[in-house]
Amino acid sequence: xxxxxxxxxxxxxxxxxxxxxxxxxxxxxxxxxxxxxxxxxxxxxxxxxxxxxxxxxxxxxxxxxxxxxxxxxxxxxxxxxxxxxxxxxxxxxxxxxxxxxxxxxxxxxxxxxxxxxxxxxxxxxxxxxxxxxxxxxxxxxxxxxxxxxxxxxxxxxxxxxxxxxxxxxxxxxxxxxxxxxxxxxxxxxxxxxxxxxxxxxxxxxxxxxxxxxxxxxxxxxxxxxxxxxxxxxxxxxxxxxxxxxxxxxxxxxxxxxxxxxxxxxxxxxxxxxxxxxxxxxxxxxxxxxxxxxxxxxxxxxxxxxxxxxxxxxxxxxxxxxxxxxxxxxxxxxxxxxxxxxxxxxxxxxxxxxxxxxxxxxxxxxxxxxxxxxxxxxxxxxxxxxxxxxxxxxxxxxxxxxxxxxxxxxxxxxxxxxxxxxxxxxxxxxxxxxxxxxxxxxxxxxxxxxxxxxx
Numbered sequence: 048x049x050x051x052x053x054x055x056x057x058x059x060x061x062x063x064x065x066x067x068x069x070x071x072x073x074x075x076x077x078x079x080x081x082x083x084x085x086x087x088x089x090x091x092x093x094x095x096x097x098x099x100x101x102x103x104x105x106x107x108x109x110x111x112x113x114x115x116x117x118x119x120x121x122x123x124x125x126x127x128x129x130x131x132x133x134x135x136x137x138x139x140x141x142x143x144x145x146x147x148x149x150x151x152x153x154x155x156x157x158x159x160x161x162x163x164x165x166x167x168x169x170x171x172x173x174x175x176x177x178x179x180x181x182x183x184x185x186x187x188x189x190x191x192x193x194x195x196x197x198x199x200x201x202x203x204x205x206x207x208x209x210x211x212x213x214x215x216x217x218x219x220x221x222x223x224x225x226x227x228x229x230x231x232x233x234x235x236x237x238x239x240x241x242x243x244x245x246x247x248x249x250x251x252x253x254x255x256x257x258x259x260x261x262x263x264x265x266x267x268x269x270x271x272x273x274x275x276x277x278x279x280x281x282x283x284x285x286x287x288x289x290x291x292x293x294x295x296x297x298x299x300x301x302x303x304x305x306x307x308x309x310x311x312x313x314x315x316x317x318x319x320x321x322x323x324x325x326x327x328x329x330x331x332x333x334x335x336x337x338x339x340x341x342x343x344x345x346x347x348x349x350x351x352x353x354x355x356x357x358x359x360x361x362x363x364x365x366x367x368x369x370x371x372x373x374x375x376x377x378x379x380x381x382x383x384x385x386x387x388x389x390x391x392x393x394x395x396x397x398x399x400x401x402x403x404x405x406x407x408x409x410x411x412x413x414x415x416x417x418x419x420x421x422x423x424x425x426x427x428x429x430x431x432x433x434x435x436x437x438x439x440x441x442x443x444x445x446x447x448x449x450x451x452x453x454x455x456x457x458x459x460x461x462x463x464x465x466x467x468x469x470x471x472x473x474x475x476x477x478x479x480x481x482x483x484x485x486x487x488x489x490x491x492x493x494x495x496x497x498x499x500x501x
Contacts, residue, residue: 053078053130056090056158056175063177065156067143067301071177072136075120075160079128086163088121092137093159094179096144096304098152098257108259111304114140139179144301146178150265151257152305154179183296183329185223191333195219195311195324203240203318211240213320217249217313223327230289230326232272234313237282245317247274251289252323256306269294269309277315297327 058073065071075090093115097107120133137158147154159174185191196218204210213236220231232249250271257263272287289311297307309328314321 050079050081050083051077051162051171052080054160054162054171054173056160056173058158058175058177065139065177065179067139067179067181068141070136070138071158072134073158075133075135077126077131077133077162079126079131081128083126083162084124084165084168085121085126086123086165087119088133089117089119089161089163090133090135091115091117091159091161092135092157094139094143094154094156096147096152096154096302098259098263098304100151100259100261100263102150104151109304111302113143113301142301143179143181144299145181145296147295147299147302147305147307149255149257149305151255151259151263154299154302154305180330181300182331183298183300183327184331185225185327185329185333186331188223188327188329191223191327193222195222195326197322197324199320199322201318201320203320205240205242205318209241211238211242211318213238213240213244213315213318215313215315215320215322217311217322217324219311219324219326221326221333223329223333224291225329225332226291226293228291228332230291230311232287232289232311232313234285234287235282236277236285236315238277238279241279243279244277244315246276246315247285248272248312248314248316249287249289250312250314251291252310252312253294254308254310256308258304258306291328294328296329298329 053076055076056073057076058071062071071092075088077088094113095115096111096113097105097109099106099108116137118135118137120135135158143156144154146156155176156179157174157176159172162171164170196216198214198216200212200214202210202212215234215236217232217234220233224230230251234247234249236244236247238244248271251269253267253269255265255267257265270289270292272289274285274287277283294309295307297309299305299307309326311324311326312321313324
């Protein structure tokens, strides 16, 4: 056995998750089999973002440094045989962004220790990663209140000579969600043609942009639910639910190189009709008790031209449809579940409302309806704090069913950090990835290594 028997970094209370503005402290342990001469023992704490144009490449094209601090914990001398400990402490800047790991970039934080030895002898180094969580409070985002809605009208050709029109309207019940909450999606499809449509689908999408010289866009389908078709000349109102799995938050405040966006895509498989509904994913859910901003009262109908419409009514009035008799409600079909080889959870069936409107003579429309949530096994880029809240405050519209777990998650538990007086609760989260196999732009390999001075 060599001179150095043990060289490792231990954080105080074995803590690995920190918040911006906190201090990180611990000890460096050195155990020697025989005396060792050294010029200095130094400890470094740094955080940076690196991005590249190649998948899972660590030869970073662009880097962004957040902090890089080095302290000397021992001066020149001889370390005696036996165990030695050296304490350290660093202050994390308040502007440090949340940790992140994606296909084309990472936000990494680590503590490294070095033993500098005299010339022609071996140097030693070791390192340990830690993780940053800067909470995103959805209540503080501008224009977050209310529903998100959109509409599209599209013409298509079928049977070579014939044309038809599809009118698709959709909305989500909120604009912001946290992992474990349920997105309520409502879509209205009016098939103004003589041909049946393909199946309806709603997907939760993630778009990560890496700001290289030529920006790289990584778009993934996080989860998808699928419904039935719409028969020729009929109108259907479709209600569905998507469970939000553990995901990185929408905003990486303080990082200029990586941008994360989420949206719900509602579409028909055939013809190709689609619309998108932007949403936010955060760590603190919207407070349902908080009053929404007062809306400006609409002018009376006596003073308003018939062609004018307020933004609040645009969802219902655009596009204009020809008058027709009130449609009859569509029957609720039996649910047929589609399973996934990745043990993905199924979304609970949407609640049926007797007032949901469908087209006339819709008795056979939904016989082939499939209703399940398929979650991509590769959909989750790592960020800390990914969990299903159990007793989260403020409370969201729904909580995750007991025992529901997504592929790749673990049963580990951590304390959810308190924000503005919100009480911390024990909640499970996905353990962070092991950076030991990761390459870094500078510095030492993961476990302690030996290199020869020249």
